[in-house]
Amino acid sequence: MPSSLSFNDFSPTGGGRVCAVLGPTNTGKTHYALERMLAHKSGMIGLPLRLLAREIYDRIIKVRDPREVALVTGEEKIIPPNPRFWVATVEAMPLEREVEFLAIDEIQLAADPERGRIFTSRLLHARGRSETLFLGSHTMRPILQRLFGNIQFLARDRFSRLSYTGPKKATRLPRRSAIVAFSSDTVYAMAELIRRQRGGAAVVLGALSPRTRNAQAELYQSGEVDFLIATDAIGMGLNMDIDHVAFAASRKFDGRRPRNLTPSELAQIAGRAGRHVNDGTFGVTADCPAFDEELVQSIEDHEFDPVKALMWRSEQIDFSSLPALLRSLERPPPRDVFIRSRREDDEDALARLSVRDDIRDIAKGGAALATLWDICQIPDFRKVGGDQHARLLGDIYLLLMHDGRVPDSWLEPRIEPLNRTDGDIDALSARIAHIRTWTYLSHRAAWIDRAPYWQERARAIEDALSDALHEKLTQRFVDRRTSTLLKRLKDDAPLLAGVTDDGEVIVEGQFVGRLLGFEFIVDPRASGAEAKSLRAAGEKALRPVLAARAAALANAESEELRLDDNGAVWWRAAPVAQLKKGPTALRPDLTISGLAEITPNMRGRVEDRLKLFVASKIEGLLGPLVSLQAAANAEGDDALKGITKGVAYRLVENFGATSRTQFGDDLKQIDQTERGKLRKIGMRFGEFTLFMPALLKPAPASLLTLLWALWTDRKPGDVSAPQAGRVSIELNESLPHAYYYACGYRPSGVRAVRIDMLERLAGLIRTARNEGSREGFEATSQMMSLVGCSGEDFEAILRSLGFRKHLVKRKVEPKQDSTPKATDATVTHDGAAADGEQQSVTPVSTVENSAPEASNSEAPPEKAASQADVQQADAPAAEKAEQTSQPAPESNAESQDAKQTTRDETTPSAAVTEPEQTEIALWRLAPRRPKPAVKPAKRDAKGKGAHGKGQRGPKQGKGGKPRNQNQNRRPPREKKADPNSPFAVLAGLKAELSGAESGEKPKEPEKTE
DSSP states (O other): OTTOOOSSSOSOSSSOEEEEEEOOSSSOHHHHHHHHHHTSSSEEEEESOHHHHHHHHHHHHHHSOGGGEEEEOSSOEEOOSSOSEEEEETTTOOTTSOOSEEEESOGGGGGOTTTHHHHHHHHHHOOOSSEEEEEEOGGGHHHHHHHOTTOEEEEOOOSSOEEEEEEOOGGGOOSSEEEEOSSHHHHHHHHHHHHHHHSBOEEEOTTSOHHHHHHHHHHHHTTSOSEEEEOGGGGTTOOOOBSEEEESOSEEEOSSSEEEOOHHHHHHHHTTBSOTTSOEEEEEOTTOOOOOHHHHHHHHHTOOOOOOOEEEOOOOOOOSOHHHHHHHHTOOOSSTTEEEOOOOHHHHHHHHHHTOHHHHHHOSSHHHHHHHHHHHTSOOTTOOOHHHHHHHHHHHHHHHHHHSSBOHHHHHHHHGGGOOOOSOHHHHHHHHHHHHHHHHHHTOTTTBTTHHHHHHHHHHHHHHHHHHHHHHHHHHHBOHHHHHHHHHHHHTOOOOEEEOTTOEEEETTEEEEEEETTEEEEOTTOOHHHHHHHHHHHHHHHHHHHHHHHHHHHTOOGGGEEEOTTSEEEETTEEEEEEEEEEETTEEEEEEOSOTTSOHHHHHHHHHHHHHHHHHHHHHHSHHHHHHHHHHHOOSTTSOOHHHHHHHHHHHHTTTEEESGGGGGGGGGSOHHHHHHHHHHTOEEOSSEEEOGGGGSHHHHHHHHHHHHHHTTOOTTTOOOOOTTOSEEEOOTTSOHHHHHHHTEEEETTEEEEHHHHHHHHHHHHHHHHHSBTTBBOOOHHHHHHHTOOHHHHHHHHHHTTEEEEEEEEEEOOOSSSSOOEEEEEEOGGGOOOSSSOOOOOOOOOOOSSOOOOOTTSOGGGGGSOHHHHHHHHSOHHHHHHHHOOOOOOOHHHHHHHHHHHHHHHOTTOOOOOOEEEEEEEEEEOOOOOOOOOOOOOBOTTSOBTTOTTOOOOOBOGGGOBOOTTSSOOOOOOOOOOTTSHHHHHHHHHHHHHHHHHTOOOOOOOOOO
């Protein structure tokens, strides 16, 4: 520009005013510069960030015609035909344009190792014809005075106060806070934490496209989220409503190495807190160590060490040759106020390209070398590394040198594949970085065919990718539901809520949970602070809804209520109450949840309605048992008396069924009148069980099981009634027998049999015993089908009922026709075959050696009484006679036939066919064992026995002498063999033969009448 500064005389050459407006953040410096610019006919302002440039552009076009304003950044250019005002980033300032006013913001960045040499160049060379403003920190004043003798200074004080609050957890930070980190990983981690705990956060990174950063900034600025997670980019003049700045780290990687931020840099970022006259605070969070007092004092008072040197690189470029160009870039600074900037990306790219022979052959000087240097200025947005970036730049340079332009055929396969919006955040960010390179290149109209088309095409792809990335960031780091609800709760505004037919609770258009009855269940996907906020919002919004539902439940019909097998009372497809143990087994209590938010009067009405429903349910299904309980407790002439009342009490305590065995012979003492009272109520005297048939149906049995579980302090869900229709189930040793009686089953052997089926089995057994022989009855398939089992399980049931099995062998005549004929049976002990030859004998039955299996359905005191005793007491007289009768002897004729058969069998020449034999199992009641009589022991005058209190002396014989226990025992009766038996005949023949051999005279057999 004509008004540029000379390196020998660092003072403005033109007559324009040069002024430095210095001060901390929030002093209105940028606002002052905009006012001054718009007061001139033309102007230009250079800003440190693309995001800030876009913000200033939007502010200007609100007060001026957009056709008068241009925006120029590295990736975005909006240039009307004849703009008056230019808004640009410092790097992209079109210095070839002459303007009346020129301003450069954040001039203290001239000391920054990365970007400093650009700001230094603008300080030295960028001027407005009438006025030039430098905006920045007061730390620049000493060095500006050294550079420019006639510069003016305007100091501005901060509008608000900035104070330090110390360390705080991220979840404890106040609303409208910005968390500053210096890596994308840390930014994403903090954003995820804030989303889970506080509803969500906006994310601002330097790597994002301008469109994405603008959308994220607007997300925070609009108040949709209360937290902003950003890098130090927000410190460069980004104007946002931030009340608190929290540092998640105080070190950053500057492109070469990690380093600590300087106090002035920390102050620049912390100064974003506070807006205009509103005070701001700053502190640390996450793993950032607390600031020491000296640093805090420096930031709060805005006192920092002055800038002593500026970054510099020579701009007197020599394009005579490639070596000359490299040497000109290495020229040392002209004065001690400058420091040679470190090697930047464009220099690195030039050095890499200069070693290529094809490049050196073309770039020998002049325009070709200048073009090479311009191409090296293309930023490495992709961050793919120096070699790969230099390779791309080399390809572009060769195309320009050979063809004069970059053809569409080369651009299209590199740009079009980026037009994809699928993938995650990292994939979208990578595509945006690639398209930004082509966007930058497309604005070099002299290099590309159809430059306007490719500018629009690259811009459209970048916008689509930016929108997709913004959506992905929002989905990942913003919980709109929680942020919206927290906002409304903080404002203490009424919440708009509703409940769907499925019980979904919708508050302010957001799903927050479900309403099950009167209990609000928060969305299970929420956790921590998010769940707390959802619960608070739901409970606040549901108060009027719960009151209306309580009134509806208090007036609900019985058809609207349901009691399930787990003891829960359901209403409108949701549980509203739970049964629990009450004062008696048939009067359970209720626990109703979720009624804390309704009035006590309405709460009482709801409780009364539910209790009435449960009582009606019990009376409807368990009516006979309820009546039996009432009859047992009644008084008067018609009330149950004596043993009958005891039986009723016991039946109620056992939930409607109990074994007869525990009563012994007491049931015989109940007369027919008392029995009639019990039968009228619904009780039946079964052969093995006292029960109530009406309670064996599935619904009453299920309710009785539930009441039994509650009464025995068990969880209803752990025990349940057997499946409907099962006539028997396998016995579970972990469950007491009382459980099976409550379900309507009687433990029998290894199974539990439904009581009515067991009584039907008893009826079949009685019929079989009456119609069968004295040896016993044979089990049939009909009996087994009644109890749903066979084999050993069925035999265990019979044994538990007092029956014992014995095996018999029966002869079957040889098959002369299709029907075999059974003859007399040969009996063996437990079905074992006798040694020696098979014999034909009279049927004499032998029972098993093992004692009958005791019923496992009784309590220990009840085991003393045998089930057979009870059955014999009530059994018909014919059955008693059957147990005491003896087999009748066979006739002499039959005996002679048997002898003849035996002789025929022993004769070698006999041709008689042996009859077939088969084993069958017969069952009969075990013999009754009489109880031994116990004589009382003799006692002395003091009531003590002969051997002291509680001790028994030896048993006394006659005359008071001790006797042996076997002394008076009757000797065993000698069994006489039946002389007509085939065994007796066989024994006689053997004796006769042995006597003949020895010469003795055989004895004549005894005669039998």
